[in-house]
Amino acid sequence: MDPVKIGIIGCGNISNQYLELARQFPILDIAACADLNLDAARAQAEKYNVPQACTVEQLLADDRIELVINLTIPAAHASVALKTIEARKHVYNEKPLAVTVDEANQMLAAAEQKQVRIGCAPDTFLGTAHQACRKAIDEGVIGRPVAATAFMLCRGHETWHPSPAFYYKVGGGPMFDMGPYYLTALINLLGPIARVTGSAGIQIDPRTITSQPLNGQTIDVETPDHVAGTIEFAQGAIGTIITSFAAAHSPHDRRHPITIFGTEGTMQVPDPNNFDGSVLVCGVADKEWREVTVEHDHPNGRSLGVADMAHAIRDRRPHRASGEIAFAVLAAMQGFLTAADTGQAQTLDTSYDRPAMLGLGLSDGVLTEPASAAK
Ligand SMILES: NC(=O)c1ccc[n+]([C@@H]2O[C@H](COP(=O)([O-])OP(=O)(O)OC[C@H]3O[C@@H](n4cnc5c(N)ncnc54)[C@H](O)[C@@H]3O)[C@@H](O)[C@H]2O)c1
Incomplete structure (x- = not known):
């Protein structure tokens, strides 16, 4: 299966975990690193043998890159994601999806319009x-x-x-x-x-x-x-x-x-x-x-959700750490605060399914599909 070319935007603390773990998934081809601070992008590219360090604009203009992992600070999650979607690339955000439900709604609408996917951490599930x-x-x-x-x-x-x-x-x-x-x-x-x-x-x-x-x-x-x-x-x-x-x-x-x-x-x-x-x-x-006996034996760590998303892009199936689930999480978090402010319970949209369970086992670093995609 053709690897998915990936760009990383935001080369701070957590990028180490992504860059380290991505090596375990042949589907992930990390092609470029970018950051507002170009020195940070250069340092991570050198440390993890990524071929290119560049500005955010250069990364987004690179037609070879299909998916961007957005590891910027929460306040920048929506703006960086919207720029990525505008460049017709899939985007996987660190958590939270955005800081407000309004920002997240804009992201989901833009992704639908441009026919690209949104993924989001956490992938610990x-x-x-x-x-x-x-x-x-x-x-x-x-x-x-x-x-x-x-x-x-x-x-x-x-x-x-x-x-x-x-x-x-x-x-x-x-x-x-x-x-x-x-x-x-x-x-x-x-x-x-x-x-x-x-x-x-x-x-x-x-x-x-x-x-x-x-x-x-x-x-x-x-x-x-x-x-x-x-x-x-x-x-x-x-x-x-x-x-x-x-x-x-x-x-x-x-x-x-x-x-x-x-x-x-x-x-x-x-x-x-x-x-x-x-x-x-x-x-x-x-x-x-x-x-309980743990039967799954795939690699654990940040990158698992991106690897599933990359396979899903190639297989044309839904990915698990999705924008839809992250939106539901954001709506619930905002719901607690709004309920606390107003004294009113908040009704949320339930038109999404649980992500399908992961299949057991891993062959050659490729995530396997579940025998039956339980909902
Ligand atoms: N640090 C952790 O342990 C941890 C764990 C889980 C999740 N996260 C999440 O990961 C994300 C990043 O956290 P971190 O600890 O790596 O932060 P960090 O501050 O170490 O790194 C963020 C990087 O993003 C860059 N950046 C900020 N705005 C940008 C923009 N608009 N365009 C390009 N680059 C930009 C900064 O220059 C910096 O290098 C956050 O959303 C955080 O919630 C962090």
């Missing part, structure tokens, strides 16, 4: 452990899922991050930063979200930075640093999610921050920020948890 959760749930191991809890609580990032202000500005906060991992994992397991409600507050303001080099500076908190949401899934399960940058020493099990409760048992789901981890289930009548 394609990881071997999360696919094992999906398989076990689809096989009825815990019966019909009736409820879920998801927790991401910490005290914030000003103690370690060198430049933490963006975490406390609009488009940041614990929900927009970490919610995509948890909500995408839940949609993969339980399907579309029909309605959300929530409470949110700015609980600790201002923040004093204790990391270097900005030690001692303060940050005004402009977006809720604690968001509690209730999620009604279209299939009937009721979820509770809490994301917080205002909670010190949360005692929940960080290795299994998501729990799915079913009519026949309970499942502990590993950290959705990771691709692997142990999957534990306990039947209603059981006394002990047992570990």
